[in-house]
Amino acid sequence: xxxxxxxxxxxxxxxxxxxxxxxxxxxxxxxxxxxxxxxxxxxxxxxxxxxxxxxxxxxxxxxxxxxxxxxxxxxxxxxxxxxxxxxxxxxxxxxxxxxxxxxxxxxxxxxxxxxxxxxxxxxxxxxxxxxxxxxxxxxxxxxxxxxxxxxxxxxxxxxxxxxxxxxxxxxxxxxxxxxxxxxxxxxxxxxxxxxxxxxxxxxxxxxxxxxxxxxxxxxxxxxxxxxxxxxxxxxxxxxxxxxxxxxxxxxxxxxxxxxxxxxxxxxxxxxxxxxxxxxxxxxxxxxxxxxxxxxx
Amino acid sequence: xxxxxxxxxxxxxxxxxxxxxxxxxxxxxxxxxxxxxxxxxxxxxxxxxxxxxxxxxxxxxxxxxxxxxxxxxxxxxxxxxxxxxxxxxxxxxxxxxxxxxxxxxxxxxxxxxxxxxxxxxxxxxxxxxxxxxxxxxxxxxxxxxxxxxxxxxxxxxxxxxxxxxxxxxxxxxxxxxxxxxxxxxxxxxxxxxxxxxxxxxxxxxxxxxxxxxxxxxxxxxxxxxxxxxxxxxxxxxxxxxxxxxxxxxxxxxxxxxxxxxxxxxxxxxxxxxxxxxxxxxxxxxxxxxxxxxxxxxxxxxxxxxxxxxxxxxxxxxxxxxxxxxxxxxxxxxxxxxxxxxxxxxxxxxxxxxxxxxxxxxxxxxxxxxxxxxxxxxxxxxxxxxxxxxxxxxxxxxxxxxxxxxxxxxxxxxxxxxxxxxxxxxxxxxxxxxxxxxxxxxxxxxxxxxxx
Numbered sequence: 112x113x114x115x116x117x118x119x120x121x122x123x124x125x126x127x128x129x130x131x132x133x134x135x136x137x138x139x140x141x142x143x144x145x146x147x148x149x150x151x152x153x154x155x156x157x158x159x160x161x162x163x164x165x166x167x168x169x170x171x172x173x174x175x176x177x178x179x180x181x182x183x184x185x186x187x188x189x190x191x192x193x194x195x196x197x198x199x200x201x202x203x204x205x206x207x208x209x210x211x212x213x214x215x216x217x218x219x220x221x222x223x224x225x226x227x228x229x230x231x232x233x234x235x236x237x238x239x240x241x242x243x244x245x246x247x248x249x250x251x252x253x254x255x256x257x258x259x260x261x262x263x264x265x266x267x268x269x270x271x272x273x274x275x276x277x278x279x280x281x282x283x284x285x286x287x288x289x290x291x292x293x294x295x296x297x298x299x300x301x302x303x304x305x306x307x308x309x310x311x312x313x314x315x316x317x318x319x320x321x322x323x324x325x326x327x328x329x330x331x332x333x334x335x336x337x338x339x340x341x342x343x344x345x346x347x348x349x350x351x352x353x354x355x356x357x358x359x360x361x362x363x364x365x366x367x368x369x370x371x372x373x374x375x376x377x378x379x380x381x382x383x384x385x386x387x388x389x390x391x392x393x394x395x396x397x398x399x400x401x402x403x404x405x406x407x
Numbered sequence: 408x409x410x411x412x413x414x415x416x417x418x419x420x421x422x423x424x425x426x427x428x429x430x431x432x433x434x435x436x437x438x439x440x441x442x443x444x445x446x447x448x449x450x451x452x453x454x455x456x457x458x459x460x461x462x463x464x465x466x467x468x469x470x471x472x473x474x475x476x477x478x479x480x481x482x483x484x485x486x487x488x489x490x491x492x493x494x495x496x497x498x499x500x501x502x503x504x505x506x507x508x509x510x511x512x513x514x515x516x517x518x519x520x521x522x523x524x525x526x527x528x529x530x531x532x533x534x535x536x537x538x539x540x541x542x543x544x545x546x547x548x549x550x551x552x553x554x555x556x557x558x559x560x561x562x563x564x565x566x567x568x569x570x571x572x573x574x575x576x577x578x579x580x581x582x583x584x585x586x587x588x589x590x591x592x593x594x595x596x597x598x599x600x601x602x603x604x605x606x607x608x609x610x611x612x613x614x615x616x617x618x619x620x621x622x623x624x625x626x627x628x629x630x631x632x633x634x635x636x637x638x639x640x641x642x643x644x645x646x647x648x649x650x651x652x653x654x655x656x657x658x659x660x661x662x663x664x665x666x667x668x669x670x671x672x673x674x675x676x677x678x679x680x681x682x683x684x685x686x687x688x689x690x691x692x693x694x695x696x697x698x699x700x701x702x703x704x705x706x707x708x709x710x711x712x713x714x715x716x717x718x719x720x721x722x723x724x725x726x727x728x729x730x731x732x733x734x735x736x737x738x739x740x741x742x743x744x745x746x747x748x749x750x751x752x753x754x755x756x757x758x759x760x761x762x763x764x765x766x767x768x769x770x771x772x773x774x775x776x777x778x779x780x781x782x783x784x785x786x787x788x789x790x791x792x793x794x795x796x797x798x799x800x801x802x803x804x805x806x807x808x809x810x811x812x813x814x815x816x817x818x819x820x821x822x823x824x825x826x827x828x829x830x831x832x833x834x835x836x837x838x839x840x841x842x843x844x845x846x847x848x849x850x851x852x853x854x855x856x857x858x
Contacts, residue, residue, distance in 0.1 A: 114410055124418050154515050240683035242691060242700050262683025265626070266839055353629070354685050355836035370508035372825045373533075 197286025625689025
């Protein structure tokens, strides 16, 4: 096996086809987009070269910044929620669940494989108010908390909240399983030794588990960031960006600009911005984890 | 030898997985363009064949094959095929939300379908200016059937594209207004349908006192809400109010327009629209009125298809209609209607040829009659043989179409795509009280001014 994989020709045969595919499907369109961002209008109908003025336009565009900050709030809440609850779930798998381990893990992972549109339909119905109360409003009524009954998806603030809850719930299983895999790798002796040394649960968690889980947590962060920065389908399926523009992310703004308003040039500019955003985020995560490794 | 076999097996596995990866793609933005580029290639080949040989035209529709306009056109095409066995039609369905974007992509790759549904107004104007669609007025005249399109529909369609001409065919001739559940009105003690806006609000108060939700609004779909704004504006400012905004004679930020938004917002605040109006889609709103869960609902006469169906819980005469009530002190009159031709049908100029023209002649001289006979619907085509008995609901539409003396387009009818989207997106926040009427109108005016 090593002879096969060590052979340069074998390496070339394995790497070259995917590399070509990557260049064709990812790299070339990126360059194409960057070129498009220097133009304005719609290719085939009216496409004029405008240089960098799309970028200055974007910096001054109120609607762009509104979408950007919505995206940032979403990233902050959902990424931390996904990782935190994933970590919590993984700890529960490891330390709290004694029987039916595989069954519980399967159930928790189930939402990950559901299609986003199906989950959005589920949550729309759950938070419904007209023509009849959905699950949440009905529960509030039963509990006597009728002042809290409201059109959850019909108001900007609560619609955003429901979107965050939906996306955190969908992804918990995924991160739980990844982190659990890393938890299981921690030798039992390390934990026993710490307990013998008199560490309580909190110290055990903070001093032993977290440092040992750092590499996997960094990977999870990168996974989560790349998903939340580019969020599109869940908000589109749930609220179509409404009410108003309360749940319109940067990707949805880009979609509107390019395909609804037919401004492909400006839309490509937003796309380039999202690309740079993702690269910066990944670099930041890498830098921070290196710095933290140095402290430990 | 063994390692060569292993190498061979591994490379085969690699290549197969590579091809497998090509087949299943996630829904990225590049994929639709790929599909859109592939599909028209087939029809391009067909279009090159000379007439007399097999001719296949592609029809891109926003109604499923067995419904509404698709069903009408496909059934008429089947009849045509019996006399013209060389003719065939390829049907493709697309969701209404995706229609304009798909057509724009096809326009950019110069591969529009032979015949497709589209939106009149700005979207069609763009196609006309690009020379991509057929001048139907001229085409119909060449075929000797210039009068197959109803005159009212013709003038509406021409107005929608600022008088550029007739480049499309109507797929509806609709009036809009309030449809109400007669039993619920009776229960609340409302003797007759409101004629003035004050009477309308009084009726809403009576309904609320009787524990009935006065109005069901399809807020999730956004457009039903802007129609309500348009209704008040038509009566309080005039039937040409939005045209004057387009011409620059008025601004959306003028006090009269802000007042309209304020009136509607107050109606929501008083609870006339029930709870969570922005979470209900138009289909649900219609069912609410038919099932007696709400009393009134603003919609266009295309809703008669629901009303005429056997599923209508209110029965064959249980729903009434009244036109938008007049506003005290406003110039609007009861014989002025909000009218439209629904989505329209247009033809790719590149692919239009004698075979397509022959098909057009057959189908659209029969469209008017078939629509009224099979569906009780008015499609904007000349009706040669009006059926002797129409349903109660179809008669309502027929009577009001006859009575119409003035017409207005819908709220976003003269807006560009961006302003139209802003008007629709923010109407939800206007309805749930998150923005003020001034802010709403300012947002629209800013977009019109190009800010």
